[in-house]
Structure formats: structure tokens, C-alpha cells
Amino acid sequence: MRTVIDYLQKSVKCKKLIQKVLTHPFSFAIMPLIRGDRMLATDIMTKNFVCCSKHDTLHDVLPLFIRTHSNMLPVIDESNRLIGIITKNKIFKILTTQPSFDTTIAEYYHPNPIYLSPNATIEFTRQYLLKHKVGHAPVVNEEMVPIGVISTEQLLRSYNIVLSQFESQLALLFHNLNFGLLSIDTSFQINASNSLAHQLLNINENQLNAFRDHPELHLIRELIEEIVQERAKVAKKQITWNDLNLYVHCYPLHSHDELVGAMVILEDVTQIEQTINELQLTKEWEQKLRSVIEFAYDGIILVNKKAEITMVNKGFTDLFGLESKDLLQRSTTVLFPELAIENVIQSGISILNTPQIIAGQQSLISILPIKEKEETISAICKITYRGLPHLHEALTKVKKLEKQVSDYQNEINNMKGTKYTLFDIAGESEAIRKVKHEATLAAKSMSTVLIVGESGTGKELFAQGIHAASGQRGAFVQVNCAAIPSELLESEFFGYADGAFTGAKKGGMKGKFELAQNGTLFLDEIGDMSLPLQTKILRVLQEKEFQPIGSGVTIHLHTKIIAATNQNLEQLISEGKFRADLYYRLHIMRLNIPPLRERIEDLPDIIQSITNRLNQSGFYVKGVTHSALTKLMRHTWSGNVRELHNVLERAANIKTGDYIDADDLPTFQHETEEKALPQQIPSTYKDKILSTEKEMIITALKEAKGNKSKASQLLGISRPWLYAKMKKYQLE
Numbered sequence: 001m002r003t004v005i006d007y008l009q010k011s012v013k014c015k016k017l018i019q020k021v022l023t024h025p026f027s028f029a030i031m032p033l034i035r036g037d038r039m040l041a042t043d044i045m046t047k048n049f050v051c052c053s054k055h056d057t058l059h060d061v062l063p064l065f066i067r068t069h070s071n072m073l074p075v076i077d078e079s080n081r082l083i084g085i086i087t088k089n090k091i092f093k094i095l096t097t098q099p100s101f102d103t104t105i106a107e108y109y110h111p112n113p114i115y116l117s118p119n120a121t122i123e124f125t126r127q128y129l130l131k132h133k134v135g136h137a138p139v140v141n142e143e144m145v146p147i148g149v150i151s152t153e154q155l156l157r158s159y160n161i162v163l164s165q166f167e168s169q170l171a172l173l174f175h176n177l178n179f180g181l182l183s184i185d186t187s188f189q190i191n192a193s194n195s196l197a198h199q200l201l202n203i204n205e206n207q208l209n210a211f212r213d214h215p216e217l218h219l220i221r222e223l224i225e226e227i228v229q230e231r232a233k234v235a236k237k238q239i240t241w242n243d244l245n246l247y248v249h250c251y252p253l254h255s256h257d258e259l260v261g262a263m264v265i266l267e268d269v270t271q272i273e274q275t276i277n278e279l280q281l282t283k284e285w286e287q288k289l290r291s292v293i294e295f296a297y298d299g300i301i302l303v304n305k306k307a308e309i310t311m312v313n314k315g316f317t318d319l320f321g322l323e324s325k326d327l328l329q330r331s332t333t334v335l336f337p338e339l340a341i342e343n344v345i346q347s348g349i350s351i352l353n354t355p356q357i358i359a360g361q362q363s364l365i366s367i368l369p370i371k372e373k374e375e376t377i378s379a380i381c382k383i384t385y386r387g388l389p390h391l392h393e394a395l396t397k398v399k400k401l402e403k404q405v406s407d408y409q410n411e412i413n414n415m416k417g418t419k420y421t422l423f424d425i426a427g428e429s430e431a432i433r434k435v436k437h438e439a440t441l442a443a444k445s446m447s448t449v450l451i452v453g454e455s456g457t458g459k460e461l462f463a464q465g466i467h468a469a470s471g472q473r474g475a476f477v478q479v480n481c482a483a484i485p486s487e488l489l490e491s492e493f494f495g496y497a498d499g500a501f502t503g504a505k506k507g508g509m510k511g512k513f514e515l516a517q518n519g520t521l522f523l524d525e526i527g528d529m530s531l532p533l534q535t536k537i538l539r540v541l542q543e544k545e546f547q548p549i550g551s552g553v554t555i556h557l558h559t560k561i562i563a564a565t566n567q568n569l570e571q572l573i574s575e576g577k578f579r580a581d582l583y584y585r586l587h588i589m590r591l592n593i594p595p596l597r598e599r600i601e602d603l604p605d606i607i608q609s610i611t612n613r614l615n616q617s618g619f620y621v622k623g624v625t626h627s628a629l630t631k632l633m634r635h636t637w638s639g640n641v642r643e644l645h646n647v648l649e650r651a652a653n654i655k656t657g658d659y660i661d662a663d664d665l666p667t668f669q670h671e672t673e674e675k676a677l678p679q680q681i682p683s684t685y686k687d688k689i690l691s692t693e694k695e696m697i698i699t700a701l702k703e704a705k706g707n708k709s710k711a712s713q714l715l716g717i718s719r720p721w722l723y724a725k726m727k728k729y730q731l732e
Contacts, residue, residue, distance in 0.1 A: 054104065072085050074149070080146075084111040085110050090108060094108055118148070136150065175195045179196065179267045220239070224262045235250040243270075247266075248267075299383040300312070303379050307379075315383075319363075367380070422436050426606040427602030438589070449563070450589070451591045466562060494513060495511030513540065521560070527578060540557060606641060622658040623659055624648075634668070
């Protein structure tokens with residue numbers, strides 16, 4: 001391995017390979033050693049040392065040298081600052097003169113000695129000691145107080161440590177290179193090889209004669225022969241080995257200008273070739289996609305994550321009267337703000353076939369987010385504006401068939417006492433699909449069900465849906481626990497016999513439990529039930545039987561119990577307002593209905609469902625426009641689906657056209673906040689559109705000489721649409 005490393009360091013031809021080695025992920029471990037950022041004086045100095053004063057006698061100093069292995073002692077003043085040194089050799093010379101042991105060292109120590117900073121590198125320390133021809137020196141801090149002693153012996157020891165660390169780290173790097181590396185001598189024996197080379201060639205580290213013993217490696221051996229026989233200075237070839245595509249490089253290895261072998265580098269380019277093939281395939285599919293989009297009947301654009309147009313077809317440019325070069329890499333937020341494509345990218349929610357007047361033509365807009373690992377990376381927008389009359393005829397026929405199916409379903413539901421099934425709950429988000437699946441499972445048994453959710457989330461719809469999907473032949477009976485006076489709750493639930501109490505109805509009255517026999521009893525707002533009644537309800541659920549008030553007849557219960565609440569029952573239990581045993585009796589199958597803000601992707605489906613119901617109740621609403629849908633999707637819906645239903649019903653009352661438009665909707669709180677902030681509104685189509693919608697309407701009215709029927713024909717829109725737009729732009 002050392003031969004390979006020496007070659008890497010000396011060979012000019014391998015500069016790129018050296019750079020590749022040094023930029024390898026593991027090279028951070030040896031970079032300090034390669035750059036020279038080595039150990040410091042503070043790392044190797046002796047901290048176990050003693051100091052002396054110039055007033056100390058020979059009798060005081062001699063024992064100090066015995067206590068330390070150093071050949072030098074720092075001399076300090078009263079403030080512990082360095083003022084000089086005295087060496088062991090100096091003491092020996094003094095002793096040869098046979099002086100008195102009470103003699104001080106004041107006239108013998110070396111003043112103004114050389115000294116080192118603790119941050120001095122080993123290389124600087126070595127040069128410094130050589131320059132001053134000394135073998136040791138004190139190390140002092142900023143206040144000139146000695147903190148250690150350093151010697152040439154310690155320097156040598158530190159170099160051994162550095163060398164050992166260097167070899168260890170270099171070996172680690174060598175065996176973790178992202179390419180195979182081998183050193184081969186002139187007799188084709190492997191001197192050194194790393195782990196990846198073993199893996200790529202399917203050999204082990206002990207197979208030193210692999211190139212002589214394995215004929216199948218002949219292609220690599222032929223390259224090595226070119227080097228060791230000095231037929232070439234560099235030999236390269238791409239080969240296929242064990243289903244891998246390898247790129248093999250061979251370079252000569254020299255020692256003292258003598259050829260000693262070859263260095264072999266193995267690069268696995270299998271993945272690279274696969275990537276190239278995938279890129280080629282991607283380009284082919286991109287070309288096919290461009291062809292399909294170009295010949296599409298509708299207007300289509302593709303945008304990136306920033307809502308910048310990356311692809312556009314002729315249908316789109318024809319619609320807006322533009323050229324593709326004026327649109328590519330431009331932001332739709334600036335050019336076409338009414339499309340609101342950036343909202344789809346941010347929310348990841350698809351918009352399908354929402355109507356809107358685009359460039360004076362009635363159109364249907366669809367925007368689909370394109371996702372990768374749950375993250376929206378782009379979107380595709382389709383504007384259908386051709387052949388809409390034929391499409392409307394087909395949709396009308398479909399709606400008639402849907403109405404027939406709906407009528408049949410309503411008849412079936414009426415027989416079971418419900419208006420809704422689980423299929424009537426709109427939405428295909430993961431959250432709502434999970435709850436609908438759990439509701440389907442809950443309908444298969446007689447276990448009690450607890451439905452929890454905010455007000456307006458549709459808890460009653462789920463209760464009716466569970467009953468409709470169950471095998472219960474009896475009725476669906478609903479009780480609002482918050483609406484019945486507390487003094488009537490017991491009689492409402494259990495009924496009463498004839499003459500049970502003063503004012504009792506003649507012949508008695510059946511309670512809710514009896515009315516729901518063989519069916520389902522829905523206890524809405526269960527959290528508002530009084531504690532005494534909770535106790536009696538618990539007993540019925542436990543014993544599966546009850547007696548009407550004033551009657552001795554026991555009625556055995558065969559009823560599915562569904563309870564619902566928008567309150568936190570666990571908190572009511574801790575406050576002593578709800579029985580824990582009743583909670584656990586109800587809490588067998590629990591359904592958590594998500595609020596609308598957590599499944600906003602279901603909004604288009606829910607809106608369609610609500611408009612269908614509005615039409616069944618006497619309204620005429622074809623749907624909502626794209627701008628209206630965009631506005632609705634920006635709202636937080638604290639009142640959930642009930643709030644949405646109220647907003648759409650209000651809009652259905654005041655709309656002027658066939659569709660609910662953004663102007664028919666109320667101003668939500670977030671819009672008020674946005675208007676309060678100063679904003680720079682971008683101009684539509686950015687000087688590329690010849691006229692805005694308002695200007696087109698004005699032009700059509702002028703050409704029609706004020707005749708609104710003729711103007712609507714020129715614009716290709718209905719008269720109600722024209723009236724709505726004239727009202728919007730205050731055109732009289």
C-alpha cells in the first residue's frame with residue numbers, strides 16, 4: 001500500500017486521482033495531517049514540572065532535579081513569571097568548583113531564555129529549538145507564567161504518534177475509497193488492495209496471485225502487461241465482469257526511477273450507465289409527452305414547483321392569442337392569476353372541471369398536482385373550451401340517470417327510516433376513507449358506536465349510513481339529548497303505561513328504545529345527558545332490557561346504539577359530569593370524524609354533493625366557477641360542512657347565472673385581512689394579452705350597439721353570464 005501512496009504523492013499524471021482521494025468522504029479524518037495542522041506544544045509538553053527562584057540555593061535546587069526528569073528548571077520571580085532557566089549541566093559545572101551549598105543560583109541561571117507559546121505547532125517548535133541550538137524550553141501563557149516544559153525527546157515521540165495516526169487514517173481512507181485500488185508487482189502478484197477491489201473482482205485479500213491463478217481476469221492482466229512491459233504509460237479499458245460494467249485504469253509504479261509494478265484502478269460505472277439509459281428514456285418520454293400535449297384538443301400547460309410554465313400546447317396559445325416563446329419560464333401567478341395554479345401546488349389538491357369564463361369563452365378548468373414522495377413538484381392545467389355544448393348534452397343525460405338512481409336509493413332509505421347512506425358522504429381523502437371503512441365495519445355487528453367530531457362535520461350522516469349498511473330491519477330513531485327537557489327525558493326514552501302519571505296519554509306511549517326495536521337508536525349530543533339518566537341508560541345497555549314507566553312488563557332490547565358528541569367526554573369524566581362506566585360501554589367502536597379543514601381536498605366533491613341536494617330542494621345550480629372554488633378552498637371552515645352548506649345555499653339564492661361565482665360568496669375573514677395589507681397586484685397576462693375580460697365585454701357591446709343578446713353571441717357566453725359580468729364591472 002505504501003508504494004501506491006508514494007506514487008499518488010509523486011506522480012504528476014495522477015493529480016486528478018489525488019484530488020479524488022482527498023475529496024473522498026473519509027478524507028476529513030486525515031486532512032489535518034496532510035495540511036500540516038498538526039499537534040500543538042500544549043499537547044506534548046510535560047505538565048509535571050517544578051520551578052525555582054533565583055534566591056534558591058544549590059541545596060534547594062539539587063533535590064528539584066531529582067524530582068523531575070527534565071534537564072532544565074524554569075526560574076520565576078515573586079509573581080511566578082518566567083525570568084530565566086537553569087540547566088542540569090550548569091549545576092554539574094558549579095559543583096566541580098566545590099562551592100558552598102548555601103550559594104544561591106542568582107549569578108548562575110540564564111536570564112532572557114527562549115520560550116514557547118502553548119499554541120505553537122510541533123513543526124514550529126522543532127525549527128525554533130534547532131535555530132537556538134537548545135534541547136528544551138519552557139512553555140508559558142500570556143502572563144509569562146510557565147505552564148509546561150518541552151524537549152526534543154518529546155518532539156520525537158510526538159512525530160511517532162503523528163506518523164502512526166497518519167498511517168492508520170490513510171489505511172482507513174484506502175479501504176473506504178469509492179473505487180477499487182490495487183498495487184501489482186512485475187510478477188503480477190498483488191502487494192496491496194482495498195476492500196472494494198476485492199468485492200468488484202470477487203477475490204479475497206489472501207489471493208495475492210489472483211491475476212496468475214484466475215484466467216477469467218485476463219482482460220485486466222493484459223492491461224497490466226502493457227504497463228510492466230513498458231509498452232504503454234497508461235492503459236485503460238471498459239470491461240464487463242460479473243454483470244458489472246468496470247472502467248479499468250493502469251499506471252506504472254516507480255521506485256528510485258525503477259519500474260516496480262503497476263497501479264490498477266477499478267471504477268464501477270454500472271449505475272452511471274443505468275442513469276444514462278434512464279435519462280435517455282426520460283428524454284424519449286418527454287418528446288412523446290410533448291407530442292401528445294401538442295395534439296391535444298384542449299389548452300394544456302405544465303408548470304414547475306414555482307408555477308413557472310415549462311410546457312405549453314397550441315390549444316392554450318390559441319385560446320389566449322399568444323406564442324409559446326412568450327409563456328415559457330414565465331410565472332402563471334403573474335400571467336394568469338385567475339387560474340390560481342399556485343394554490344393547487346401549495347395544497348396538493350386536484351381541481352376537476354370547474355367552469356369559468358376564460359378569454360371571453362366559457363371553459364372548464366382542471367388542475368392536477370404532480371407529486372413525488374408526497375411532495376408536489378409540478379402541476380398540469382387543462383382548459384376545455386371546445387365542444388362544450390356536446391359535453392353539456394352528455395352531462396345532462398348522465399344527471400338524469402343519476403337522478404333515477406337517487407330516487408330508487410331514496411325509496412330504499414325511506415323504508416329504513418334514513419335519508420343517507422355511507423355512499424352519500426362525499427370525499428375520497430385518506431382521512432374520510434378511513435372513517436368510512438371503520439363505519440362499514442361497525443355496521444356489521446351490534447356493538448355500540450361512539451361518533452366524535454366537531455359541530456357540523458356530519459356525525460348524523462355517519463349514524464344514518466351505519467344503520468343503512470347494517471342488517472337491522474327496524475327504524476332509525478334519533479334523540480337529541482340536548483333538546484329534550486330533563487323532566488321528559490326518562491319518558492321519552494322508556495315510554496310509559498296507561499295511567500302511569502297525571503296527564504299521561506291514554507293507552508300509554510312507546511319510548512325511543514321501543515320504537516327503535518330491531519333498528520338503531522341514535523343518541524345525539526350524548527355529552528349533554530343528565531347524570532341520573534346516564535345511570536338508567538347504562539343499566540339498559542348492560543342488561544339489554546327495560547320497563548316503561550308505570551309498567552311491570554320487561555321489554556328485551558334488540559337495538560343498535562349509536563352515540564355522538566362534539567364534546568371531550570374524557571374531560572367531562574374528570575369534571576364529574578359524565579359517567580366513566582357509560583363512556584366505556586359506548587366506547588367500543590369509536591369514529592373520529594375529521595374537520596373539513598383537515599380534508600380540504602374533499603371540498604370539490606362536497607360542493608358537488610351539496611349543489612345536488614340544493615337542486616333536489618328547488619334550486620337550479622349547475623355548479624361553482626373556478627374563481628368561486630378557489631375562494632372557498634382558501635377558507636378555514638370552522639363550522640365545517642354545515643357552514644359550507646349554508647354559504648352555498650345563500651349563494652344559490654342570490655346568484656344571477658347558472659353557476660355560483662366568487663361574487664356570490666360572502667367576504668371571509670382572511671380576505672378582509674388580505675385587503676388590509678398593501679399589495680402590489682400583478683397585471684393580468686403582463687402586456688401579452690391584447691385586452692382584459694372587461695375590455696372584451698366593452699368591445700362586444702360596442703360592436704353589438706348595446707344589444708346584449710348579440711354581444712353575448714359575439715363573446716360565446718350566455719346572457720345571464722354577460723349580465724353577471726356587467727354587474728361585476730359596473731357596466732350599464
